[in-house]
Amino acid sequence: MDPLTTTFPTLPAVLFNLDLNVAQRLADLRAWMVTWENEDRRLQQQIASLDPKRRSDVLLGSQIGSLRRALSLQLTQQPLDLDPEKVQRVGFTKFRQHLTRQYAGLSLADRKLWLVNLSFLLTPTLRTLIAKLDAIRSYRSFGQTRCFLLGGVSAPARRVA
Helix, strand or coil: CCCCCCCCCCCCCEECCCCCCHHHHHHHHHHHHHHHHHHHHHHHHHHHCCCCCCHHHHHHHHHHHHHHHHHHHHCCCCCEECCHHHHHHHCHHHHHHHHHHHHHCCCHHHHHHHHHHHHCEECHHHHHHHHHHHHHHCCCCCCCCCCCCCCCCCCCCCCCC
16 A cells, blocks of 8 residues: 555545435344344353453453453444534434434334444534644645644543443
């Protein structure tokens, strides 16, 4: 891979508009959930097979724990792209009616699954941050290392049941 010609993929997002199909989104969420559960189960089995008396296994267990925490971030592989200007243009009431009709017929389990969407909303602020990170990643100045510091409040990863 030539570092001078490397391009970075854009973040795939689902537009929050009147074409949003709740049933299709739930199908995607279910598929991502199954993938996550299978991979998490595989990692749990690896942890169960480790010997806590061996230092290398303790370190491996720590790495697997980190992988499991990072894995939960993949539950929503495509964020909902929430653009306040678009919502305002169409009208909040119209969006609400559109989603209410689809949401009302959902089972309790599907309603809970729908809440997984709230773990990753692509807001204008986040979109700006992603653009800045992409700009930094694309710098090509005399082979210099691209560095940046990202800070914020840390929150523990939560498992979605």
